[in-house]
Amino acid sequence: MQQLTDITSLEDIKLLVDTFYSLVKKDEFIGPIFNEKISNNWPEHLEKMYRFWQTILLEEHTYSGSPFPPHKQLPITKEHFDRWMEIFIETTDSLFLGPLAEEAKLRAMNMAEMFNYKIEYFRNTKKN
Template sequence: MTILTDITTLEDIKLLVNTFYSKVQKDEFIGPIFNEKIGDRWPEHLEKMYRFWQTILLEVHSYSGSPFPPHKQLPVAKEHFDRWMEIFTTTTDELFVGAIAEEAKLRAKNMAEMFNYKIDYFRNAAQNGDLLNLK
């Protein structure tokens, strides 16, 4: 039996990200959305995710940018974010235990909820012809 430890290094981040996205790519529900959007750019996407999570969890400021815009037009709904969160939580729990692992799950949950809210907002605004008031 392997004793789980917390997320403390870039190697831990890479293990989490690689394991998580490997599951996402194969998932029947959300996999096709990711695979269509990312295409053959998976290595580039994974590198960006390493930097993103390293910045958030380890306070090593290696990521800059806005994570939301690439997701704005995705054909997703709450059920997709729920599945994404289910895979993320399960993966994190399989690999790690500790305060930073719990922080990762909380940050992922908050991000999923915010992305879902913003995607709905933009969709509703577009349907209502209110695009001029969007920032």
């Protein structure tokens, strides 16, 4: 069995992102949402995710933008974020071991919680 190492390069980020989203696309629960929203724009989405994680984990500032707005109108709930996190953790743990791998999981969890909170907030304020 191969010895796992930490995330150290853009190539590692690409491996994480590509592996993760290949599983997301096939997932029965969250896959249809991603596939419908992203449609034929997977290459652009993956490129954006490489830059996002490169900026967060490697502190190489290649991402600019606001990650939340594209998610604001999605038909998703906490259960969708839970499944997203489950796949992210499993993917990260299968590929990497080390402080940056742990940081990736922590950042993903914080982002999922914040996005879920903000989506719920926007839905509730629209109803009132």
